[in-house]
Amino acid sequence: MGPIFTIIILVLGVLAIVALWRFVSGGSGREATGSGDRSLEVLRERFARGEIDEEEFEARKRALNR
CATH class of the missing domain: 1.10.287 (Helix Hairpins)
Known part of the structure; x- marks a missing residue:
């Protein structure tokens, strides 16, 4: 399927990890305020x-x- 498909999968994986981290930590970004x-x-x-x-x-x- 090519390198573009691999890059898309990697980006989606990173986004999923970030979303999961924010969900688990209760993060809405307000801690930084x-x-x-x-x-x-x-x-x-x-x-x-x-x-x-x-x-x-x-x-x-x-x-x-x-």
Whole structure:
């Protein structure tokens, strides 16, 4: 089938490995954005669940943004 077919198979294999790695590691690429984004996300989730009130939410948000 020729060298082009071999190259296509290799490229598809590499793409499959990368996709599998991202799936297994839960990677959406957000890990590279830093822990500050994740901290704020957790803070918003806690506020949405009612674990903290608005005053505490705002105070912690200000502390994270320093």
